Amino acid sequence: MKKSHVTTTINGEPVEFLCEPQQTLLDVLRDELNLTGSKEGCSSGDCGACSVIMDGRVVCTCLALGVEAEGRSIDTIEGMAEGETLHPLQRWFLEEAALQCGFCTPGFLVAAKALLDRNPDPTETEVRYWLAGNLCRCTGYDKIVRAVLSAGAEMRGQ
């Protein structure tokens, strides 16, 4: 079966890849491009562990086709830090122990970044409803929500 050639932008850099039409974007990121930071928890859009930001919106890559990346801009967890300096969200997740096993962490960080980009000063409830698509079984969400609120405060210069 002839593979499709896709040109896209990942973490700000031009990327080309070949993929089967039925391959999901998640399979492409992990198996073709070795970006294993996005995780597969359910392949049905119910756990959020595979979240990336595509054209400014946080999406589940298990529910998108690799070929749909053509001409789009994708930001994965691997692109969140600027070289050596971690993004404030990454720092606050570490600072406030907002992760234990860490499997859901990439999805949470990417989703939280999309939130703060759109709503710099969210309430606790707004954070909880925005992150409702990201399942975590270790933390009970408490420290994750606090870390997002703390990072938001820092990014607002408070």
Add this chain to the structure above:
Amino acid sequence: MDGQTRDFKWIGKRTVRPDGVDKVTGRANFGADFSLPGMLVGKVLRSPHAHARILSIDTGKARVLPGVKAVITAADLPDIPSEEAHFGEDPTDFRYVSHNVMARGKALYDGHVVAAVAATSEAIAEAALGLIEVEYDILPHVLDVEDAMKPDAPLVIEDLITQGITPTPKKPSNIAKRIQYDLGDIAAGFKKADVVIKRRFTTKPVHQGYIEPHAVVASTSEDGQSLVWCSSQGHFMVRASCAKLLGLDVSQLRVMPAEIGGGFGGKVTVYQEPLAVLMSRKTGRPVKMVMSREEVFRGTGPTSGSVMTVKIGATKKGKITAAEATLAFQAGAYPGSPVGLGCMTAFAPYDLENVKTVGYDVVVNRPKATAYRAPGAPLAAFAAESVLDELAKALNIAPLELREKNAAREGTQAPYGPRFGVIGYVATLQALRDHPHYMAPLGPNQGRGIASGFWMNFGGQSSAVINVNEDGTVVVTLGHPDIGGSRASMALMAAEVLGIDITKVRAIIGDTHSIGLSDITGGSKVTFASGMAVVKAANDVTGQLRARAAMIWEVDADGVVWEDGHAVASSTNVGEFEPLSLAQIAAMAAKTGGPISGHASINAKGAGPGFGTHICDVEVDRETGRVTVVRYTAIQDAGRAIHPSYVEGQLQGGAAQGIGWALNEEYVYGDDGRLQNPGFLDYRMPVASDLPMIDTVIVEVPNPNHPFGVRGVGEVPIVPPLAAVANAIEDAIGVRMTDLPMSPPRILAALEDKL
């Protein structure tokens, strides 16, 4: 090294976990993140029937499909004898483990593996599964524990004879085991009671719900050496299980611990790992097997569903005179439910004279039950703590006061026999009484419930190695997989004993070839047992450092002590010497005898039991039956919190799992015995917007048997929530819910019955 009293430099600090940066940048490698050149994809074929005899399996067409490199069935695995398996787990039997990994003769549940293939791509592997023709003789099935206990019930395992009954029964049954614990005289106890409450409870199986599906990569070289990368709660357990199931020496298997994406007890056994190793040996190529979420729900162990009866009697003044429980747990397709642990823990927080607990371990046509965080205790506590609450109301005594009147203390005899040493249960009750939550006002349709929980915690085998590098930095290698942050705690303990800055300490998890045997991560034992091993290894290092300093100073080693990270002359008559830092001594290591490395391999004893008391406020929508948790506080005795953030994380995570268990999580089976909700959409675990912040209070009543007073904390937090939520619902709408989950339809029905 008396670590009990003096204030600490590192213990108790909220440092960043050593594995943290890799996890927040996506670099951390979990089970499915490994791949090797020439790797094949492995897939399993699962029986679609609740109960069926396997008449024949025709793999002919599958074998010849281009790209298929191996097809295996039970015939390819040795038919191993019964043998007890011990990895710090409830004892199971290797023969049953083998049958669960690959069905032999009978497929006992919907999702039971009957064959496996390895192919050059996932698509080809999927196609190959479609070509395997299995002839089944479909048998009547049984799912419910009470139905399975009936004499005429279909037999899941034809030759299963109940243990623990004398004389030994002749007729096989689905009851694998009967267990009983007694204390005092139960009948006399109930006679002395002014008020007796008896209630029947039922619960459904629930899954651990880890977000990472099981994943393994196995690669075998021509000399028969297999390398295995997998996420599990015990890579030594994986090694031992694969060796036993495949008839190999353990040294032929090197198991590398990937980061583990949650386990909660569900990854203390093997599923695909032996199949991946076997297929890599047959093909000479690496084989990767990753479960889909549907497979995790259909094929891996939830904890037991149950039917329970609890009866408690007390005097008017609130002294419990007798407590009795009968617990029947589903074990799934093979014996081994945690009913024994349920019996031991049901009444453990209380000082009781007369106790009788009877447990039945019952096999049914469901996936084999596996441990789930304090296995058996949340169920038993749901029943016992609910009846206690009802008793308090009947006696017109506050639920907290009733617990205070009967609280277990040092010297109290546990329902399962031995007397408690130093324990902190009363301290948790006091902390609850002092907490603002206890007296906070409640709104309309709101209610408040409290409940307590216990877990004996566990020690077991643990190994640690501390290598001092030439620049004075240190690497601590451990043998237990780290899920909840144990690397952070180990680094803190090593830094404390060695007296060096935490930034100089790295903590890693060694693979099975590079560290001594260590039991599974579970039983809340890692910080306790590994901590002991790390402290012993660190003391081994400081001993060597003192000897090296003595050599440098040309004095007798006894004249040198270790203080604040330096070798110091014990007194002036030993000599006037500038203290030597660890780094200074390390720099001279070559001259003074070679690299400095501390070792410890122990069987940690003296695990301190953990107690917790939770308080929960709920609001009930009377028109739809929906329950919302509006406030939650978890209080627990940790002995000593090495890393407070991760102790809080255990309390919060356990509470959230308990709340999900109480309100919406359940396995839904059709009449055909097939699982209807194998996915996160309809297996409803709490999401972020379902929960409030979960406040925590860490009580510290040090465990005298641990250098820093540590008690295990991982499992107690899931024990109280089921009853805390049930008691809060009763307080809100005056309805005693005795069946889990307390989902909206059941609450609405109960409200209507009450009208």
Add this chain to the structure above:
Amino acid sequence: MVLTNELGNQFAGGETKVEVQAKNVRQLIRALEERYPGMGPELEAGMAVAIDGEIYADPFMEPIGPDSEVYFLPRIGGG
């Protein structure tokens, strides 16, 4: 010392309170095997032992005092 109810039924005709002379766990198991044939292997295979409140998962030579309280328990696991 006190046997679990299960052991008592199976080997000791229902009796669970037993007086035995032994200095450590190994001697205790041997003495019990003599008095109740068949119990020894059962104890060694899968039982933990509690001596004066202390639980030992893999008992062997642990000392037992003259008036120690000893319990045999199933191995405690965890998740």
Add this chain to the structure above:
Amino acid sequence: MNAMRYEAPGSIDEVVALLAAADGTARVLAGGTDLLVQMQSGLFKPGLIVDVKKIAEATTITAEDDGFRIGAAVCGAELGEHTALKEAWPGVVEAAELIGSVQIQARASLGGNLCNASPAADSVPALIAAGAICSIAGPKGRREAPAREIATGPGKTSLRKGEIVVSIHLPAQSPRSSDAYLRFIPRTEMDIAVVGAAVSLSLDENGLCSAARVVLGAIAPTALLVAEAADALNGSPVDDAALERLATAARAACRPIDDKRGTVEYRTKVAGVLARRATGIALERARRK
């Protein structure tokens, strides 16, 4: 090996041509949040996927004779960010925004939700209550059909072979009118509706209900327009008595099934409760208009 072909044409005509030529296992891809779940779970493997996200008409919201024309592939998040649409039809927007998580919201479309024809679809009751009209393109050209006629049963639609919904038109909102949508799920997010209730209503000058539409979801093979419930409101001040009649009518209309998400008895009871509550919200919004 039935490999799949993917096409992303630039115009509706190309889409129609592709679908007409397909061997029948073709599917349209907008957000894909239902389609890919079905593909991943092995339910079926389409031979052809036609992605409509490059076609302007399907991906834009335009004001049209002071109503709104919403592209069938516009995602829920975009609806939520369209203040004029949210002002006119808050019920439709909140229904679309309830579909799944934020990640799903970034992809899930009204066209997809409508054509997937799940009895529990969240946006469909609100579209029907709002009187939405679908613009359909097919081999025989364009036609229009009310949203109510699209779904004919679980997973079945009235679309003929090769037809697709290109856009959905919401009529102009009349004065003193508004709508609302509520659904019941055990958790606060992420579940499929156990029951859904959409209400749109108008008031006359002295506050009596002059027009109403009440549509229930997940209680019948398709979303159900309940005339008797609307009659309970028409001409009334939408007081408790009217709301009680509405709830009774809503319950009477229910023909739900027992499944892992809800029992017949439970869905029927909650349908009455949600219909009342949704009417209350729509009433309060209408009074403010």
